[in-house]
Amino acid sequence: MTTAPQVGEANFADLDSFVDRTRDERLADFFELLRIPSIGTLSEHTDDVRATATFIADRLAAMGFEHVEVSPTDGHPIVYADWLHAEGAPTVIVYAHYDVQPVDPIDLWDTPPFEPTVKDGRIYGRGAADDKSHVYLHMWAAKAWLESRGNLPVNLKIVFEGEEESGSDHFEPWIIANQDRLAADFALISDTGFYEGNRPALTIGLRGLVYMQIDVTGSELDLHSGTFGGNVQNPAAALASVIARLKNEDGSIAVPGFYDEVRPLTPRDREEFARLPFDEGEFVGSYGLHSVHGEPDFSVLERRGARPTLDVNGIWGGFQGEGSKTIIPAEAHAKISCRLVADMSPDLTFQRVRDHVMSNVPAGVEVTVRKINEGMWSLTPIDHPATQAAAACLEEVFGEAPVYLREGGSIPAGATFSSVLGLPVVLLGFIQPDDQIHAPNENVRLDNLEGGLRTIIRYWQKLSETAL
Ligand SMILES: [Zn+2]
Numbered sequence: 001m002t003t004a005p006q007v008g009e010a011n012f013a014d015l016d017s018f019v020d021r022t023r024d025e026r027l028a029d030f031f032e033l034l035r036i037p038s039i040g041t042l043s044e045h046t047d048d049v050r051a052t053a054t055f056i057a058d059r060l061a062a063m064g065f066e067h068v069e070v071s072p073t074d075g076h077p078i079v080y081a082d083w084l085h086a087e088g089a090p091t092v093i094v095y096a097h098y099d100v101q102p103v104d105p106i107d108l109w110d111t112p113p114f115e116p117t118v119k120d121g122r123i124y125g126r127g128a129a130d131d132k133s134h135v136y137l138h139m140w141a142a143k144a145w146l147e148s149r150g151n152l153p154v155n156l157k158i159v160f161e162g163e164e165e166s167g168s169d170h171f172e173p174w175i176i177a178n179q180d181r182l183a184a185d186f187a188l189i190s191d192t193g194f195y196e197g198n199r200p201a202l203t204i205g206l207r208g209l210v211y212m213q214i215d216v217t218g219s220e221l222d223l224h225s226g227t228f229g230g231n232v233q234n235p236a237a238a239l240a241s242v243i244a245r246l247k248n249e250d251g252s253i254a255v256p257g258f259y260d261e262v263r264p265l266t267p268r269d270r271e272e273f274a275r276l277p278f279d280e281g282e283f284v285g286s287y288g289l290h291s292v293h294g295e296p297d298f299s300v301l302e303r304r305g306a307r308p309t310l311d312v313n314g315i316w317g318g319f320q321g322e323g324s325k326t327i328i329p330a331e332a333h334a335k336i337s338c339r340l341v342a343d344m345s346p347d348l349t350f351q352r353v354r355d356h357v358m359s360n361v362p363a364g365v366e367v368t369v370r371k372i373n374e375g376m377w378s379l380t381p382i383d384h385p386a387t388q389a390a391a392a393c394l395e396e397v398f399g400e401a402p403v404y405l406r407e408g409g410s411i412p413a414g415a416t417f418s419s420v421l422g423l424p425v426v427l428l429g430f431i432q433p434d435d436q437i438h439a440p441n442e443n444v445r446l447d448n449l450e451g452g453l454r455t456i457i458r459y460w461q462k463l464s465e466t467a468l
Pocket of ligand 1: 130
């Protein structure tokens, strides 16, 4: 048994020297991982996805992880492994995903997507950033500890997913089925990156979602507008009036009770949003917008990260062809989605929107509102000790305190860990913003990777000194 270093006295000399002397070996190992075309969404690559899972599992077993398993799901397998010998220390679920996006359009790649190439301090290749970089970093951070010290300062439960890029359909069922062995203090998700200008960042929030469809029916068939016009309700017009009542002109949402559970921003939250460099003119210009529009009293970044939304994603019905056709459409439809923030309930939000729609239905049409899918938000407070420990390590390695981000979108695993396992979620990732993930010439900065490895190594130590 080794004695844990005292708070503030942790000595990383042996671990840093491991990082320095294994550089070539590490990159060769990473490149081997990058060469396997684990495109989860294309069935011709199913064997490659499995080969990647086996590659990772073999390495985890070789370095001393236990219960190593390429665990089957109804889709691609999940790699599970644990190391649980840090008695009394925190237990962390470590999440990353080993599947990658397809590579098309292939002719826009400057180098072959599955032949990793180093150019100008970056590694180019599919998955170099998203998300094999983090699989690689977590494996080597653990290896650094296990080879240099023979132990880890915390207990780790590795959960590497193989179908994040193709919908994560089998992730939550697997988590539910394996709930018993997934007890932990928090979940660390590594699938995010730094902020504009390559500033170290910690993502603390992800939004949830509820998606629904409105169907409006007026008649069995389209009607002749000369014969029926002026005597029947028009489903397209009825749908338009229902939708028009969902929002106010200032951009706020008019559904009664919609904001009731929304967690207000604290002064500290607003300070953190204000710290983020953001140029509204550039934002408007670079997306060809006419202007920004949204709830008054909140900044663009606050609205993106900490406020809920209601959007029409699609609307259709009636005649859409060339020229004219004089009908009253039989039906009209719309897809509506709401992005959700803490502490909203997807189902309650759906019920409120549905009730509001139903209470505004004009006479002469039948309306139904049905839920298509939903996902939970997650939010870990800035002052959570696991967040603060990560912040301290990022600052120590990269020389700059991280900014705190709330993503407008969602990572399914984040919602699952927080809603199914009830765990706080920390999102620690090292990818630079111009990574071109999901696009040709995906790449990752070598210095971000090297710093990322040192950060994770320190994080495990820091957590062992932290009361969670
Ligand atoms: Zn990813």
